[in-house]
Amino acid sequence: MNKRWVSYIIAFFIIISLNFAIPRLLPGDPVSAIYGEDVMVKLSEDVKEYINSAYNIDKPVISQYFLYLASLFKGNLGYSLYYKQSVGKLLMSYMPFTLLLMGLAVIISSFFAFILGIESGWRRGKKIDLFLLYSIIISSGFPSFFIAALFLIFFGITLGALPMQGARTAYSGFTGFGITSDFLKHLVLPLSSLIFILIPPGYFLTRNAMLSNIKEPYILLARAKGLSDSKIRYGHAGRNSLIPFVTQTGMRMGTIIVTGSLFIEMVFSYPGMGSLIYNSILNRDYPVLQGSLLIVTFLVLIINFFMDILYVKIDPRIKYAH
Amino acid sequence: MLKVKNLRTSYGKNEILKGLDFEVSKEDIVAVIGESGTGKTTLALAIMGLLRYQQDNVKISGEIVFNGIDLSRLKEDELKKIRWSKISIVFQNVDNILNPVIPVFKQIKEILNSNDGTSIINDMLEKMDFPVSRAYAYPYQLSMGEKQKVMLAMAYILNPEFVILDEPTSALDFESKNNLIKIIKELSSQKAVLLATHDLDTAQNISNKTVVLYGGNIIESGSTKDVFTNPRHPYTRGLIRSYPSETRTKDLQGIKGNPGFTDNGCCFWPRCTQAIQICKEEKPLLTESNGRKIACHRYGIIPLVSVSRIKKTYENRSILKSISFDVYEGETLTILGRSGSGKTTLAKIIMGLIKPDDGEICLENMKVTCWDSAFYKKVQMIFQDTRAALSHRLNILESVTEPLLIQKCKSNEEMVDAAKQVLSEVGLPGSDDFLYSYPHHLSGGELQRVVIARALILSPRVLIADEPTSALDPSIQAKVLKLLNQIQEQRGLGMLFITHDLGVARKVSDRVMEINNGILKEKILR
Numbered sequence: 017m018n019k020r021w022v023s024y025i026i027a028f029f030i031i032i033s034l035n036f037a038i039p040r041l042l043p044g045d046p047v048s049a050i051y052g053e054d055v056m057v058k059l060s061e062d063v064k065e066y067i068n069s070a071y072n073i074d075k076p077v078i079s080q081y082f083l084y085l086a087s088l089f090k091g092n093l094g095y096s097l098y099y100k101q102s103v104g105k106l107l108m109s110y111m112p113f114t115l116l117l118m119g120l121a122v123i124i125s126s127f128f129a130f131i132l133g134i135e136s137g138w139r140r141g142k143k144i145d146l147f148l149l150y151s152i153i154i155s156s157g158f159p160s161f162f163i164a165a166l167f168l169i170f171f172g173i174t175l176g177a178l179p180m181q182g183a184r185t186a187y188s189g190f191t192g193f194g195i196t197s198d199f200l201k202h203l204v205l206p207l208s209s210l211i212f213i214l215i216p217p218g219y220f221l222t223r224n225a226m227l228s229n230i231k232e233p234y235i236l237l238a239r240a241k242g243l244s245d246s247k248i249r250y251g252h253a254g255r256n257s258l259i260p261f262v263t264q265t266g267m268r269m270g271t272i273i274v275t276g277s278l279f280i281e282m283v284f285s286y287p288g289m290g291s292l293i294y295n296s297i298l299n300r301d302y303p304v305l306q307g308s309l310l311i312v313t314f315l316v317l318i319i320n321f322f323m324d325i326l327y328v329k330i331d332p333r334i335k336y337a338h
Numbered sequence: 339m340l341k342v343k344n345l346r347t348s349y350g351k352n353e354i355l356k357g358l359d360f361e362v363s364k365e366d367i368v369a370v371i372g373e374s375g376t377g378k379t380t381l382a383l384a385i386m387g388l389l390r391y392q393q394d395n396v397k398i399s400g401e402i403v404f405n406g407i408d409l410s411r412l413k414e415d416e417l418k419k420i421r422w423s424k425i426s427i428v429f430q431n432v433d434n435i436l437n438p439v440i441p442v443f444k445q446i447k448e449i450l451n452s453n454d455g456t457s458i459i460n461d462m463l464e465k466m467d468f469p470v471s472r473a474y475a476y477p478y479q480l481s482m483g484e485k486q487k488v489m490l491a492m493a494y495i496l497n498p499e500f501v502i503l504d505e506p507t508s509a510l511d512f513e514s515k516n517n518l519i520k521i522i523k524e525l526s527s528q529k530a531v532l533l534a535t536h537d538l539d540t541a542q543n544i545s546n547k548t549v550v551l552y553g554g555n556i557i558e559s560g561s562t563k564d565v566f567t568n569p570r571h572p573y574t575r576g577l578i579r580s581y582p583s584e585t586r587t588k589d590l591q592g593i594k595g596n597p598g599f600t601d602n603g604c605c606f607w608p609r610c611t612q613a614i615q616i617c618k619e620e621k622p623l624l625t626e627s628n629g630r631k632i633a634c635h636r637y638g639i640i641p642l643v644s645v646s647r648i649k650k651t652y653e654n655r656s657i658l659k660s661i662s663f664d665v666y667e668g669e670t671l672t673i674l675g676r677s678g679s680g681k682t683t684l685a686k687i688i689m690g691l692i693k694p695d696d697g698e699i700c701l702e703n704m705k706v707t708c709w710d711s712a713f714y715k716k717v718q719m720i721f722q723d724t725r726a727a728l729s730h731r732l733n734i735l736e737s738v739t740e741p742l743l744i745q746k747c748k749s750n751e752e753m754v755d756a757a758k759q760v761l762s763e764v765g766l767p768g769s770d771d772f773l774y775s776y777p778h779h780l781s782g783g784e785l786q787r788v789v790i791a792r793a794l795i796l797s798p799r800v801l802i803a804d805e806p807t808s809a810l811d812p813s814i815q816a817k818v819l820k821l822l823n824q825i826q827e828q829r830g831l832g833m834l835f836i837t838h839d840l841g842v843a844r845k846v847s848d849r850v851m852e853i854n855n856g857i858l859k860e861k862i863l864r
Contacts, residue, residue, distance in 0.1 A: 232434050233429065233432055233433075233434050233435040234434055234435060234436055234437040234438075236383075236388060236391060236392065236429065237429055237435055237436070238437075239391055239421075240386050240388055240421055240422065240427050240429070241421065241422050241448070241449050241492070242418045242419070242420075242421035242422045242423065242449075243448060243449075247448070251440075251448070252437050252440075255437070255439060255440065256437070256438070256439060259439070330439065332476045332478075333438060333439070333476070333478050
């Protein structure tokens with residue numbers, strides 16, 4: 017366990033060092049690399065001063081690095097000229113939406129992917145398995161923004177049942193329970209389309225794992241023991257299928273957060289990290305982009321760390337192998 | 339308790355069990371022995387009703403009657419009630435037979451329906467001599483022997499009436515094996531047990547009845563003691579001969595050919611050294627005699643030479659006093675005795691070179707009345723003094739082919755080919771240089787092999803070897819003995835081996851008899 021701590025810390029330092037190095041390795045001075053060529057001409061004196069002091073341009077690289085680290089640990093991620101706000105504060109306001117959306121989507125989709133995968137694999141070749149398999153294969157062929165758009169058109173426009181954009185109704189004047197229900201209504205479409213997108217990979221993997229696990233000798237033993245079908249299915253075959261499933265989910269976390277949120281939040285104009293990243297790319301708002309990516313990487317690191325702990329719990333052989 | 343009647347199973351077109359009939363009653367431990375792939379595990383799974391999970395397209399016919407219920411007709415739900423509570427199984431200890439991510443204690447506990455089984459499990463583990471503190475370990479943390487103990491604990495924990503043990507001791511070291519055998523014996527009293535194994539030691543130690551399986555057929559069955567001490571089917575004997583038991587002194591011999599089961603005739607005939615025409619055409623039935631069942635058209639291993647009540651007196655000195663014995667197909671009987679005890683006289687009497695005063699000799703159950711060429715085609719002898727046994731006027735080719743010439747059964751070219759073949763069998767060159775050399779050109783070891791080649795060229799059924807290695811140095815002697823052993827394995831040669839050397843006798847014999855003052859007695863070598 018100690019070793020793993022160390023490797024995470026090393027990874028973290030490599031990431032922030034890269035974050036520090038990239039603007040400085042670009043041609044020209046880092047400030048123009050970050051804010052654009054003509055930034056020094058256009059800006060007012062006090063902003064210039066702020067930028068200079070923030071980046072410590074005049075000091076040697078080594079002390080720039082340590083000052084950068086120090087300010088990073090104070091929560092200072094830079095300043096967005098576009099939003100006219102510090103990047104830290106900006107992220108704090110966008111982050112919770114993404115965490116909520118992603119967290120719920122990952123939990124709910126994992127649950128369904130796993131259960132469907134187990135049931136489908138157990139009934140290999142039967143009607144229900146083939147139905148699930150083919151419908152999920154077909155649905156997984158659509159790109160995520162397409163599915164999001166389909167949901168938007170069908171539920172938002174055709175049925176008109178759910179709000180189509182944002183996280184809450186502006187100027188609605190809702191209070192108490194009204195705020196919560198309005199918030200949840202806005203969450204339904206992005207969340208359900210995200211779940212829809214996240215199910216196939218987990219489902220395929222679990223189904224495959226089931227197919228090979230039900231041929232394992234311990235399943236024959238479980239059958240000989242006269243255990244109930246559901247006990248064999250979940251307690252033995254499913255239990256072992258959980259191992260690759262958790263690995264895969266852990267490895268996909270980064271992709272899920274960045275690309276998942278990017279497309280879905282854009283389509284539904286949901287005010288999360290995806291929208292923030294998208295806008296900062298459009299506006300060449302590098303400080304925000306840099307800050308968001310740093311936070312996302314940090315998030316992925318943390319998730320991986322917990323996945324590692326979880327992994328030892330579900331597959332005790334891992335611990336033994338160290 | 340369990341009665342299997344005409345049990346046949348097949349996967350698609352591939353028939354695995356071809357009509358098994360046997361019975362396991364209470365307090366019986368029945369060992370099912372046979373090579374890998376003969377259907378032992380299939381039988382175990384068929385009884386448990388698990389075959390359908392192992393393969394697709396499984397077909398089962400016949401009956402598996404357990405306490406009056408035909409298990410092969412039961413539905414899955416009904417089988418579930420019988421599985422483990424009435425019939426349990428210890429599977430072969432393969433990788434992943436225990437769920438790798440669940441502690442073994444939990445895997446035992448899930449069998450018990452009650453919530454509180456801890457004390458029962460601990461008691462059982464203690465009986466197994468399994469440290470209770472290790473009960474929460476995962477399977478990968480346990481040794482093979484410990485895993486085996488866990489599986490046994492599982493199998494016996496519900497106190498079932500019938501237990502199937504599939505290779506319970508394979509992959510275990512000697513000490514843990516003996517330990518487990520003791521535990522199994524203890525737990526199995528008052529139960530019926532079916533033990534499927536290729537470990538003959540375990541079978542012999544645990545079981546009281548033995549069923550020998552070959553190619554999905556029962557070819558021999560009977561009490562374990564009988565089957566092991568006096569196997570009657572050539573396959574059973576081959577199996578026992580291939581197994582390095584603690585007391586075995588003879589070099590290991592296998593069974594010729596490879597397991598490839600045929601459906602025409604007897605399943606064993608391609609590998610059987612005593613197969614005759616009917617064996618290739620008709621499947622033998624399992625018939626009972628003297629408490630033994632055997633499926634063989636020849637009623638088991640046949641006696642090739644039977645000697646009864648042979649007497650011989652030289653000048654008032656009684657050399658042989660009523661000597662009787664049999665030499666069976668594919669076996670080596672050694673006659674041990676001091677010089678001058680009458681060993682060679684006995685050999686010469688069998689060969690018809692000396693007339694006995696009394697007694698008779700039978701060849702393949704027919705009394706020998708005249709020693710004609712038909713007799714010598716089947717019985718050949720290797721003489722003690724090799725130089726005297728070869729004419730110095732004949733070259734090697736002439737010496738080796740002389741028996742063929744006498745039998746007039748081959749053309750000249752065929753004779754040369756046969757000579758070359760048999761010489762290569764004994765490890766001699768077939769070059770012209772060698773064929774046309776004379777005995778005085780060759781060393782003692784080479785001459786001995788020429789003599790053996792000459793004895794083998796007619797493919798005799800019986801070989802009488804009178805001190806065939808006494809003139810040889812140890813390394814050549816080892817080669818010659820190995821050669822004879824190998825030829826016996828391939829051809830099922832019955833050998834009467836005459837020697838005064840105890841060490842040699844130990845290495846070559848299936849049985850040893852000692853001749854002393856004209857009387858022949860069975861001798862056990864350890």
